[in-house]
Amino acid sequence: MINLPTLRQWRYLVALAEIRHFGKAAEACLVTQSTLSAGIQELETQLGAALVDRTKRKVVLTPLGEDLAARARELLREAEEMVLLARAAAAPLTGPLRLGVIPTISPFLLPRVLPALRRRFPDLRLFLREDLTARLVDLLLAGKLDLLLIALPYEGGAIDTLPLFDDAFALACRSDHVLAKQAGPVRLGDLADTQLLLLEDGHCLRDHALAACRLPPSPRRDGFAATSLHTLVQMVDSGLGVTLLPQLALAAGILRGTDVVTRPLAGDGGGRTAPARQIGLAWRRGTQRADEFRLFGNALHEAMDKTAATQDSTAS
Template sequence: MDLTAITLTELRYLVALADTGHFGKAAAKCFVTQPTLSTQLKKLENNLGVQLIERDPRRARLTAVGQQIVARARVILEQIHAIGDVALGQTDPLSGEFRLGVIPTLGPYLLPELLRPLERRFPRLRLTVVEQVTATLVDELLAHRLDAALLALPIEEEGLETLALFDEPFWVLTPKHHPLARRKRVREQDLEGQTVLLLAEGHCLREQALSLCTQSRAEVAADFRASSLETLRHLVSAGYGCTLIPELAVPRLRDPHTVVRPLTGNRAHRRIGLAWRRTYPRPEAVSSLGQFIREQALQCGVGSIRPSTMAAVEQTQTRGGVR
C-alpha cells in the first residue's frame, strides 16, 4: 500500500463516481474523458490494495470499503476547499465558491430579488444554488455538499447552527367567490371548518400549515397533495378550497379567479434563516450573506422579526458564532 501516491484528483474522481453511479457521468462532471477517470480510479484501487468499485455495464456501485473511503475523501476535499477559502476570506469574507441550498417555497420568490444585487455587492463570489426540501438540504449540509441553506426555522439537528433572518407572514389564497374573500383580513379562527389545500409531505410549509390548521380546526383536503405552490394556486382557482401561501409568493400567485388576504394570529408567519455546519470554517461568510439577505428582505417588505422573539434570535446568533 503506497498512500503517498494517492492524489486529490483520484479522490475527486471517486466522489464524483459515488455521486453519479456512472463512469461516463462522473467523467463529464470532472471534465475528463471516461478512460482517464477509469484509469485513475483503478490506480487508486491498486495503491490501496482493495476493490472500491463494483463494475457492471449499466451502473458502478461502491463496495462497502469504497463507501467508507468516499466518506473520508469528502472530508479531505472539504478541508482542502476550506484552506483556500480561509486564505481568500482574509481579504473578502464572501468570496470564492459558495454552495447555497434553498427550499422550493422560498427560492422562486426570493432569489430573483436577491441574485443580481448579490453579484454587484460581492463580485468575487461564485454562487451555486441548489433547490430541495428541508430534509434533503440538511443531509447535503451534513455531507459537506452545501455550505449553507436558506430555509424555515427551527431546525433541530445536531451539528448544525442557525441564524434567524426575517419573519415571513402567511396569506390566505381563496377562490374569488369564497366566503373568506369578502374579508379584508382573515383571522386564524376564521379558518375553522374551511377546506385547506396543502403541499405534499416533505415540504416544511406543509408541516407549518398543518399545525395551524389543527389549531384552527380547519379541514385539510386529503385528496390533494400538491408538489408546488403553483399547483396549489391552480387547485384554488378551480374552487377546491383555500390555501396558505408565504408573503413573498403573493405577487406571483395572483390570478383573476383567486383572492389573497393577509392572515392574522400568533402562528400566521414562518421564520426564515440560514443553517450551516457547526464546523464550517467560514462563519464570516455566513454572517455577510445573512446580513445581505436581511437587507434585501427589507426591500421586499418582509424584513422584520417580531419583537417578542428578538431575544431568542439574538441567543441563536450568538450560539452560532455570528455577532
C-alpha cells in the same frame, strides 16, 4: 514519514464510488479513462490493499474501498473549505457559492434580492439549486451544497441556522367566499370547517402552515393537494377551497389576474402574533465559513429591506 496519497487519487476513488463506471468517472474528473484507472491502481499499490473489484459488467468497491471513499469525500470537502476560507479572508463572498433554496421561497424572494447582491459582491458566483428541504439538507451534509435558504425550524441533520425574518401567513379565498366578507381578521377557529387546500406532503410550507395555525391534518384537508403555490392559487380561484399563503408570495404578485383576495389571520388571543413561518439560512455544523455565511445573511436582509422600502415609496 508515511508516503500519503494525493487529493487527486482520493478524488478518483470518490468519483468511481459515486458513478460506478470507469469511463464516466474519468469524464467527471476531466481526465482520460486510462489516467483514472492508473491513479486507482497507484492508490491501491500505495495502500497495499484492493479497493475495487474489476469485472467486465460493473465496478464494485471492496468494503475497504467503500469505507475509504466515504472518508475521502469528507477529506476533499475539508480541503475545499480550506481554500475557500483562505479566499474569504482576503475577500469574503468571492468565487463559487452553492445555494440551495426551497420552491416556496426561490421564485418570490430571489428576484428581489439578487440584483443587489450582485452589485455588492460582483465576484460572487452563485449557483442555485431548488428542491424540497429534506433533499437540500442531504446535499448540504454530503458537501454538494454550501448554504441553504429554507423555512425554519427544521429538525434533523448536523446543521446550524441563522433566522433572517418572519414571513406571515394570510388567508386566501375567492372574493365571493363567506370568509372574504368577514369583518376583521379571520380567527383560526373559523378554518376548522373549511376546505383548506395545502401543498402536498414533503413541502415544509404545508407543515409550517398547519403548525402556525395549530390545525391538525384531517381527511377533509387531505382531499386536495398542490405541487406549487401557483397551482394552489389556481385551485382557490376555481372555488375548490381556501388556503394559507406567505407574504413573500403575495408581495411578488402571485394573485395577479385571479379573483382571489386575502384576509389577515388573527392570533390566538393569548399574546401570540398572527401565524408566520421563519425564513433563515442553514449550513453544516462546524464549517469554517460560518462568518462568511452570516455576512451573506446580513446582505440578503439588507437587500430585502431596500426593496421593501422602494415598493412602499412607489405604492404611496
